[in-house]
Amino acid sequence: MDNKKAVVVFSGGQDSTTCLFWALEKFDHVEAVTFRYGQRHIAELDCAREICKELDVPQHELDMSLLNQLAPNALTRNDLDITEDEGELPSTFVPGRNLLFLSFAGVLAKQINAKHLITGVSETDFSGYPDCRDAFMKSLNVTLNLSMDDSFVIHTPLMWLDKAEVWELSDQLYAFEYIKENTLTCYNGLKGSGCGECPSCKLRQKGLKQYEEKRAGVSAK
Template sequence: MMSDPRTAVVLFSGGQDSTTCLAWALERFARVETLGFDYGQRHRIELDCRLTVRDELARQFPHWGVKLGEDHLLDLALLGQISDCALTDERAIELQANGLPNTFVPGRNLLFLTFAATLAYRRSASVLVGGMCETDYSGYPDCRDNTLKALQVALSLGLGAPMTVETPLMFLTKAQTWALAERLGGAALVDLIGEHTHTCYLGERGARHDWGHGCGHCPACALRRAGYAEWRASLLQDAHGA
């Protein structure tokens, strides 16, 4: 694959999806920088995991490591102060009257991408990469393709410069996201994701399951676990079919 000469900024939380997106970007773009956000999230341990993931990616995949540029972490504590949701407060995860789970942080991705675009502009980058997905997801309106396309237009107009928003997982199931990781980096990347990334909403590392660390019960863990099982089952089916 020919390298795209542009610089990309990946919204990188240290979770499965953003790590897969980071590998996807490193495979394509000449230079890739990462951006994380501290908004008082309950699973703040992800901010520690993301640095380990970056280091392991660079060590295990040196052809990506030479492209991996600076990491940035922005303090968005104000978002946590006004969110009033289960990702920023100690409360049970449940559905709300509007049909959305109370893990929805209103405006989170809109703010994330706006700040990312501001940083990208200063860093001479013109591509933003995020792990938003509207296939296997909780119904968050700021994860939908139409939302991201509209925001891409708004950012480009507001900055007076083209800004591309790439969402490589938008129409993939979680099983297909595992498959994408394997295509990008083989078993080594799958193992890296399982061992070092963090997805659990409750911030639990706990025991190492075959799909990774986590409580195993929150919506994020349940989705990751089910996707892994579906992906592994498809591999066995393909092997028997061959």
Template sequence: MTTATPLPSCPAAGSAVVLFSGGQDSAACLAWALERFERVETVGFAYGQRHDVELEARQGVLEALRAGFPAWGQRLGADRVLDAGVLGQISDTALTREAEIAYDERGLPNTFVPGRNLLFFTLAAALAQRQGIRHLVAGVCETDYSGYPDCRDDTIKALQVALNLGMAERFVLHTPLMWLDKAQTWELTEALGGEALVDLVVERTHTCYHGERSRRHPWGYGCGACPACRLRAEGWRRYRGLG
């Protein structure tokens, strides 16, 4: 399993597909991939999420990357948004309906969408197989996360085995943020693209579960109260040495 490593002196041969939601973590992973591969395609998923503003944010991030980082822009390939609406049809979660965020008896938040990452990786692998691409990159993380079981390293390792067996391929699932907390994710972002990339992430990405884009904080836009906003804000404070 790939984790964050020193930046290469030149991009590796080959291509990658980045699972790109439009949020902070996937934007950092996209930059990570653009440093490492000659060609990078992106894929997003419309699954009935209540914070579907993230789908609009995706395009803003891609446009800003092309404009502000020409070398990366030359490596950016096709972007697709796939219909994964079946998740919204079968899920009863705070991300797919209007509901207060709460936790169940197992400690799982009701923002957990069962099967989401499993389906996303499967769809991305099917797309990559058609394109002749074997590298998949995603921003799942076991260090600073909301307790989602499909973000765990063991889950991704098992899924890599299953995809390779089921498709007779040799996919590599890269998770650059797996062992990074949010402060370290900000640090990685700065290491990849300097303050310009940090500013891009602040201004362009969207992570808030409530889809709030009218409130601007030092770390970006959001309600400031949902778990995603609180995690992002706390990481920003530690990254900036604010306590």
């Protein structure tokens, strides 16, 4: 495909920032789209803005606050606890989020003549979210193309990577330290290593420890 323009769905977290660095290496022109959907912490939006500014990436912010009206969840409501009960979707699951985000990203891509959409979903280290699955992404890709009579390609570079492998990819992209220090993954709104207690921080730190051990072993040889 000749078109080398891409849109990255961007939150300022580890995964989407890794995808942003990946896209900057793969495509001639990259823009980011960030969604305001009533997140608990404004720090997430501030973090995304800062990263885009530092990397000189044009950023679009879209208001998706309707999501909070339709689907109250622990990511947007301080009065709901963050829980992950066995056999049930986590309380952080927002029904329709990736469907809506990527649909609106596709509309934006159409306006700026970009053919590539990049998102940091993963089927390997995920909490059972149905909209992170590869089958859904392939289905949505077809639907987007049919809906706008276009030829978008949805890229999911992290789909089959666990968190340790995501850290490894960031290292290969020469972005390991940057992502370690400057991204916000924590459900409690703390940048970098975060609170260390929420499910997102635990997953991030587990992967980081695994990769740093592997990295140290390789360096020692």
